[in-house]
Amino acid sequence: MKMLVVEDEQGLAESITAYLSKEGYRCEMASTYQEADEKLYLYEYDCIIVDLTLPGGDGLQLIETLKKRSASTGIIIISARNALEDRIKGLEVGSDDYLTKPFHLSELNARVKSLIRRRNFGGHNEIQYHEITVQSLSRKVFVKEQETLLSRKEYDLLLYFLSNIDVALTKVSIAEHLWGDHMDSADSLDMVYSHIKNLRRKLIEKGSRDYIRSIYGIGYKFGGA
Amino acid sequence: MRLLEKTNRIYLLFSLSLYVIAAFGMYSIIKWLIYDEVESRLLVEKRDFLVYIHHYDWKQDSYFVENKIEVEPAREPLNFKETFKDTLIQDRYSQKMIPFRQLTFYVPIQQAEHRVAIRKSMIQSHRLIEAITLTMALMLGLLLAGTYWFQNRLSGRIWQPFYDTLSRIKTFDLTQKQKLQLSQPEIIEFSELNEVIQKMSDKILHDYLNLKEFTENASHELQTPLALINAKVEQLIQSEQLTEHQTHWIQTIYEASLRMSRLNQGLLLLARIENRQFINDQIINLSEGLREKLADMEEMMQYKEIQLSLSIESPFMVSLPPMLAESLITNLVSNALRHNVTGGQIQLHASTDWLCLRNTGHPLHNPPGELFSRFKKEGSSSESLGLGLAIVKEICDNYGLQIQYTEVNGMHSFCLRKGH
Numbered sequence: 001m002k003m004l005v006v007e008d009e010q011g012l013a014e015s016i017t018a019y020l021s022k023e024g025y026r027c028e029m030a031s032t033y034q035e036a037d038e039k040l041y042l043y044e045y046d047c048i049i050v051d052l053t054l055p056g057g058d059g060l061q062l063i064e065t066l067k068k069r070s071a072s073t074g075i076i077i078i079s080a081r082n083a084l085e086d087r088i089k090g091l092e093v094g095s096d097d098y099l100t101k102p103f104h105l106s107e108l109n110a111r112v113k114s115l116i117r118r119r120n121f122g123g124h125n126e127i128q129y130h131e132i133t134v135q136s137l138s139r140k141v142f143v144k145e146q147e148t149l150l151s152r153k154e155y156d157l158l159l160y161f162l163s164n165i166d167v168a169l170t171k172v173s174i175a176e177h178l179w180g181d182h183m184d185s186a187d188s189l190d191m192v193y194s195h196i197k198n199l200r201r202k203l204i205e206k207g208s209r210d211y212i213r214s215i216y217g218i219g220y221k222f223g224g225a
Numbered sequence: 226m227r228l229l230e231k232t233n234r235i236y237l238l239f240s241l242s243l244y245v246i247a248a249f250g251m252y253s254i255i256k257w258l259i260y261d262e263v264e265s266r267l268l269v270e271k272r273d274f275l276v277y278i279h280h281y282d283w284k285q286d287s288y289f290v291e292n293k294i295e296v297e298p299a300r301e302p303l304n305f306k307e308t309f310k311d312t313l314i315q316d317r318y319s320q321k322m323i324p325f326r327q328l329t330f331y332v333p334i335q336q337a338e339h340r341v342a343i344r345k346s347m348i349q350s351h352r353l354i355e356a357i358t359l360t361m362a363l364m365l366g367l368l369l370a371g372t373y374w375f376q377n378r379l380s381g382r383i384w385q386p387f388y389d390t391l392s393r394i395k396t397f398d399l400t401q402k403q404k405l406q407l408s409q410p411e412i413i414e415f416s417e418l419n420e421v422i423q424k425m426s427d428k429i430l431h432d433y434l435n436l437k438e439f440t441e442n443a444s445h446e447l448q449t450p451l452a453l454i455n456a457k458v459e460q461l462i463q464s465e466q467l468t469e470h471q472t473h474w475i476q477t478i479y480e481a482s483l484r485m486s487r488l489n490q491g492l493l494l495l496a497r498i499e500n501r502q503f504i505n506d507q508i509i510n511l512s513e514g515l516r517e518k519l520a521d522m523e524e525m526m527q528y529k530e531i532q533l534s535l536s537i538e539s540p541f542m543v544s545l546p547p548m549l550a551e552s553l554i555t556n557l558v559s560n561a562l563r564h565n566v567t568g569g570q571i572q573l574h575a576s577t578d579w580l581c582l583r584n585t586g587h588p589l590h591n592p593p594g595e596l597f598s599r600f601k602k603e604g605s606s607s608e609s610l611g612l613g614l615a616i617v618k619e620i621c622d623n624y625g626l627q628i629q630y631t632e633v634n635g636m637h638s639f640c641l642r643k644g645h
Contacts, residue, residue, distance in 0.1 A: 009449050015456035080448035082490065084503075084548040102452035102486045105459045153524055168462045172483060179525075180555070187563065191528050217472045218462050 001025045001116065004048040006036040006062065007078070008055050016049065019105045020112065022167075033057030040066050046119075047074040047112060052081060052090070060093055067094040074115045078103065104173035110163035127162050131208055134159060143206035153178050154199045161212070161222035170219040196220060229380055236376060240369050247365060252358045259350045260326070264309055267328040270343050278334055293345075299338040305331045314344070323348055386410030390419055397426060399433050400504050436500060444493050451486040458482070484610070491612035494552065495599070498619045503546035506624075511641070512541040512575035514550060515582065518558045519573065525562055532570045541580040543643070545624050553620050556613040557582055557639060563609060564637070581640040586632075593630040593637075 003025045007013040010031065017027040028043075030036035033056035040048070040062070048066070052059035063075055075095040079086060082100045090098050096118075097111050117125055117136060127134040133142040139155055141148045150158065160177050161169070175188040178195070200212050213221045226234075274294070307330045313322040324347040332341055390407055397405045405426040407419040458479045461467075467475070497503065519526075519533055526533055545553070561571050561584035569585035587603075595601055597618040600611040614630075617639075621628040627642040 009453060011453045012449065012456055015453070015460055018460065019456075078452075080444050080446075080452070082444070082493075084505075084546070101448040102455045102482070105456055151524070170459070170462070170479065172480070173459075179522075187525065187529065191525055194528055195524075215462075215472075216469065217476050 001047070002043070002045045003027045003112075004030060004036065004039060004043075004045045006030045006048060006050045006054065006059065008032065008051060008053075015105060016108065019109060023109060023113075025112075031055070033059075033062060036062055037065065040069070044070065045073050047076065047115060049076045049078055049108070049112075050095075052077060052079040052086065060089060063090070063093045063095055072119070074112075074119050076108070076111055076115065078108070104170070104176065106160075106164045106167055106169050106173050107177055109167075110160050110177065113163040114159075127159070129162055129165065129211075132158075132162075132203070134162060143203060143208045146206050148202050148206045150199065150202060153195055154202070157195055157199055158203075161220075164222065166221065166223035168215050168218055168221050172219075174219065229377070229384060232380060233373075233377060237373060240373065244365055244369050248358070248362050251361050252354070255354050255357050259354060263326050263345050263347065263350060264328070267309070267326065267343055267345055270345075271328060271330060271341075274341065274343065275332065278332070282335070293343065295342045295344075296334070296339050299331055299340040311347070312344070324351060383412065386412065386415045387418070390415070390422065394422065394426075399430060400501065402430070402434065404430060433500070437502060440493060440496055440500070440502070444489070447489050448486065451482055451489070454482040455479070455486075488610055488612070491610055491616060494616060495612070495619055498549065498616070498623055501623060503549055505546055506544045507547055507550075508542055509545050509547065509550045510540045511543050511545075511550065511554070512537050512573070512580055514554045515558065515573055515575075515580075518554050519571065522558060522562060526571070529562070529565060530568045531562070531565055534570065534572045537573065537575045539575070539577045541575045541577065541641070543624070543626060543641075545620070549620050549624070553617055556617050560584075560613055560617075560639075561637075564603070566635075579640060579642045581638055583636055583638045585635055586637050588635050589632045589637075593632050596630065597628075 001024070003020060005013050005016050005020075005027055007016065007029070008031050013029045013031065017029055020027050025047075028039065028045075030039050033054045036050075036054070037057075050059045050062060054062070059077065059079070063077075066073060066075070071094075076097045076099065077090045077095045078099045078101060079090075080101040087098045096115050099108060099111060114136075117127070125136045127136060131144045133145075134140070135142075136159070141150050141155065141158060156178055157174065160174065171189045171192050174192050178192070179188055196212060196214075200210060204210055211222050211224060213224060215221055307328065310327050310329070312325050312327050314325050315321070316323050325344040326347050327342050327344045329340060329342045332339055386408060389410075393405065393407060405423060407423050410416050410419065458475055461475055462472070462479075516535060516537065519535075543550070561582055564586040565571065565584050566586060570583075571585075572581075572583040574581045574583075589596075589603055591601070591603060596603060597614050599615040601615075602609060602611040618628060620626075621641065625644060627644065629638075629640045629642075631638045631640075
């Protein structure tokens with residue numbers, strides 16, 4: 001899986017690259033419009049992550065030219081511009097997703113995964129992790145071939161975990177993933193706790209191993225198998 | 226009242242009063258002239274009479290015609306004063322009362338004092354006065370109407386550039402980013418006015434665009450380093466060798482940077498609402514939006530054991546940019562949830578003209594209206610930024626909605642109404 005991260009802020013580009021590389025993607029970086037344009041002309045990528053404000057040009061322009069050349073590349077915009085017009089424009093020129101800065105790397109990762117799932121697997125859309133199987137189209141979860149009934153938020157939570165295996169996830173990032181970034185109160189953090197408790201119970205009941213570990217002071221980690 | 230209407234009204238009032246005064250003055254002058262003429266003729270006749278009685282003896286059947294002269298012995302106490310007066314005497318043939326001017330004087334005839342009254346019919350003179358006055362009044366009236374009509378047309382034409390400028394300013398919209406185009410009238414004052422307005426609007430447009438650019442830049446410039454901090458912290462927490470202290474510090478940094486980015490976003494949103502940078506207004510069903518958001522928060526409400534009751538008689542429709550409607554709904558709902566108590570209630574009532582969202586909570590220490598100000602918080606809870614209600618208020622103020630916050634015995638109500 002080849003990816004291109006187009007971001008002029010060096011530190012941020014490095015973080016994204018490092019994070020995604022750990023997930024097994026081959027990542028390249030471009031920090032200017034020209035560099036990105038050149039790379040997109042020379043190589044094929046499965047997915048690109050583009051900042052809209054770039055030295056030397058507009059990210060939207062870059063997407064437009066890319067779309068003309070190869071329509072199959074997945075595109076995620078990361079921008080500090082949180083205007084609806086920008087979001088609409090971004091989707092109009094053919095991007096698949098739009099993340100407003102600052103974002104959680106785990107959230108970006110989840111979006112990349114979901115995008116790749118949508119692009120690659122088409123109809124049969126399954127995520128497998130040991131004894132857990134998720135059918136993302138029908139939103140059904142199976143443990144050892146046995147269906148587990150999860151609530152909407154529990155399902156979203158599980159999918160978020162499955163997109164970020166063996167990664168420490170902060171409670172805030174989980175809360176934001178589930179309820180959007182307006183729910184920043186202590187209540188929503190408590191809610192995260194109660195949802196995780198329920199999810200864990202439902203998975204174990206059906207015979208799954210306990211994959212959710214809490215990390216003191218930070219949040220949770222899924223995996224360790 | 227329009228400018229032209231006002232000047233016309235003043236002009237009309239002034240010229241009408243002038244017209245009345247002039248007409249009255251003219252009438253008096255003509256009347257005086259005619260009376261003067263009649264009186265001087267009466268005085269001549271008096272001399273004729275005196276000369277006559279000096280040479281001849283007075284007899285009642287003398288040459289004077291009936292009504293023209295009347296001589297009788299003086300009965301009243303004598304005061305030998307000559308007096309003029311108006312009198313009415315019945316016409317012999319037509320039985321009409323006819324106006325006369327009468328000169329009365331006293332003269333001794335055949336050793337006895339006599340009172341002599343010489344009269345002249347005023348009927349012709351009166352007609353003359355009437356005719357002259359009427360003609361003059363008519364002429365003056367025509368003149369008045371003419372000048373009024375002319376003045377009306379003239380000022381209408383003279384003020385045309387002004388109204389033109391006014392209508393162009395009215396249609397001028399900053400958010401269209403189009404310069405204001407004004408004509409070059411030949412009247413210097415208007416031309417100067419247009420120049421000044423042109424300069425001003427250009428400056429405003431320039432500043433507006435600058436501000437917009439600054440808003441975007443500030444947002445970008447601040448969000449990027451914040452994104453960087455967040456990303457690095459997230460990477461850092463992946464490390465396995467952190468001590469408990471380090472974890473705590475990192476967590477604090479992480480929370481602080483998240484808080485800062487929320488603050489930044491909130492303040493930028495406020496600035497953008499103030500600058501009216503949201504333009505694509507749409508008709509939005511706010512009651513339905515709130516209902517959906519509340520349904521979305523169902524789990525949160527279950528968790529806090531909050532009872533939800535809805536009574537939507539008819540949809541509450543407002544015209545808002547979709548993004549702001551979303552922000553309004555989210556802020557109201559999260560406010561109702563955040564400050565609620567376990568086992569509390571949330572009520573949504575809506576009708577065509579109003580919408581109320583009520584929630585249970587703690588009694589307020591501050592006046593409710595104050596909580597609409599930025600960074601004004603009830604208590605010192607650090608989880609809320611103190612911007613949510615300010616954003617709600619700003620949206621309402623800018624899009625023709627009235628919001629009222631009341632609190633009675635721990636029941637907090639936010640009521641929205643249309644119109645200012």
